[in-house]
Amino acid sequence: MAVVLPGAAKPKILIVGAGFGGMATAVHLKRDIGAEVTLVSHRNFHLFTPLLYQTATGVIDMDHLAQTVRPQARAHGFRFLEGDVTSVDLDKKTVQTSFGELAYDYLVLAVGSVNNDFGVKGVAENALSLKGINDGKLMHDRIVGAMEMAAVEKDEATRRALLSFVVIGAGPTGVELAGSLRDFVKVMAKDYPEITEKPKVSIVEALPNLLPGLSAYAVRKTTEALKERGIDVRTSSKVVEVSKEGVLLLGGELIPSANVFWTAGVKPAKVVESLNVEKERGRVKVDGFLRVGGHPEAFALGDITYLIDAKSGRRLAETAAVAVQQGKWLADALPDLMASRSVAPFAYRDRGFMLSIGRHSGVADLHWLKTSGFFGWMIWRVVHISLISTSRNRLGVAFDWTLAYFNTRNVAHTEV
Ligand SMILES: Cc1cc2nc3c(=O)[nH]c(=O)nc-3n(C[C@H](O)[C@H](O)[C@H](O)COP(=O)(O)OP(=O)(O)OC[C@H]3O[C@@H](n4cnc5c(N)ncnc54)[C@H](O)[C@@H]3O)c2cc1C
Structure with missing residues (x-):
């Protein structure tokens, strides 16, 4: 002291x-x-980023991820200034x-x-990223807006691009976004009788594997789960440009898409x-x-x-x-x-990690326990809800998850 x-x-x-x-x-x-x-x-709130992608996919109300700081300041005796x-x-x-x-x-x-767009051409202009609280809302509007436009679009190629959703970067955020996005468009498609084609979700990664740096178990189970859900998984695919037409890969292939989401780095x-x-x-x-x-x-x-x-x-x-x-x-x-007293240096304790890949599908590698599927998904949910620090936010997310479980997601196109 x-x-x-x-x-x-x-x-x-x-x-x-x-x-x-x-x-x-x-x-x-x-x-x-x-x-x-x-x-x-x-800003006067702390953003719970691990669930941000679920605001993009109509599961969580974005306000439920903003944990206000001032009550914490009062409770813990520090001063807050915005x-x-x-x-x-x-x-x-x-x-x-x-x-x-x-x-x-x-x-x-x-x-x-x-x-971080790593200088890739067209990312800033033509792709959306997921970092701040409004990013989830922007992505949500893009996804729902694309479905509305596809419902009235006569030109087949344009309609296909509107129904193509591409996530670039297969780290944990990209993988979770792709899985939840696939569930979202699948649920929404039921309300769009005009759309006869299946919306397509792709995930593109420059390295040979998804989830670079994570365990072989996680890579294998996640790849299997994404493919089982019909997601187009592209590894060893380096993106050289994002344009209005879609995503251009090294080698010349273009993935047509009007909806490109960049989660490749910070x-x-x-x-x-x-x-x-x-x-x-x-x-x-x-x-x-x-x-x-x-x-x-x-x-x-x-x-x-x-x-x-x-x-x-x-x-x-x-x-x-x-x-x-x-x-x-x-x-x-x-x-x-x-007080110039000696202390032991910081030592990181790696407790493993977990991912949600969509409804009833998760992967958890906690070193002492490796599991996937429904059980992995349940562990992920329990852990994430317990990490939310305020009761208001925790209850809000629990409520949103309950609604989404019964396929009631936010599908309003509120973009102004
Ligand atoms: C979509 C998404 C999902 C993620 N999912 C996970 C996950 O599941 N698990 C996991 O472990 N990690 C996850 N992460 C990573 C995790 O969010 C970050 O590693 C973590 O937030 C880093 O904490 P930090 O304190 O360094 O910065 P942050 O939590 O980003 O906090 C930085 C704070 O500084 C404020 N700030 C920035 N610049 C200024 C300035 N100039 N002046 C005043 N204030 C400023 C910001 O507003 C913010 O409040 C995710 C990240 C994203 C974007």
Whole structure:
């Protein structure tokens, strides 16, 4: 515990970003550490991204994924300010925000990532990505709008493109989106007697396997499940351009589509560019104590960091699991680091992973348990609902899932 002398100002801890990492730090920091804790973030809610694709596919109301921060601030004794951090000056220990300058004694930077199109031509103009809360709504409108247009389209080739849905990038997000999308268009098609063709869902991956980096069990079971659901799985297929006509692959093949969804990768949020520190592929290099090089009072965590896992020897991936564990570790370690006491470095505990591939279909590889199908799907549901931190959101998602289970999804084309 830091010692604050009577009359002395309390040290200021500034956390930037109310995502998985920033919230875990703010919520787990003990109230009695004798510091003034402030969290600044772009919006006053924490987005539960693992279920975002289900807003695109009409399952979940997007408001149910926005977990408000202020009640947590009140309960855990930190201050919340809504605003954008535009730059960080590590030498002066200040950040510039949309509402003015803030000074800190300790900084925790957890601003997450943004979509990365890797410079592929036409992605920004012709594909939709899934990152912020409105992205799910945009995708939903695109999917439902395409069905409405297909219902009145006379030209066969145009109708086929409208009924073709292509997901680019077969990481966990792409796979889950493709599976849920297939269920969504299948349910919707019943209400479109004008449409006689079957909507087609494709998933395209540049590498030889789906789910790069995940276990062979997960790759095999997921590939089988997607194919069983009639999804066109394209591996070793590098996308060179996305245009209004569809997706052009290396080698010249065009997959005609009016609905292209890009889930192929992320890069650190823009403010990271303002940091004059050592980086690797744009990510901030941190040491085992999550400190930013040369600045023992500045920490970074989550998607923006580059850290090799001591156990596996591999770079820690951009996942909520990593960000949360880092946030909790930092909340525990910070009082000791502030008081120059020794602490054990951060060590990631890999608990495995799980995926939902659509109704009654999931894959879970928890190391001690490997399962798929209905049981995998149930485990995924139980775990995900338990990870939602507020009762309002948890109940909202449970309600949405119940409706969707009985094939009642949001199919309104509310685009204005
Ligand atoms: C669609 C989707 C599905 C995913 N599914 C899973 C999953 O199933 N399991 C899993 O483990 N991971 C999943 N992830 C990855 C996971 O969301 C991220 O790894 C995790 O959110 C990273 O946490 P973070 O704290 O680094 O950043 P984030 O959680 O992204 O939080 C960053 C916060 O910083 C704020 N911010 C950004 N820039 C600024 C700024 N300049 N000023 C102020 N505030 C700012 C943002 O608004 C946000 O609140 C998914 C990601 C996506 C996009």
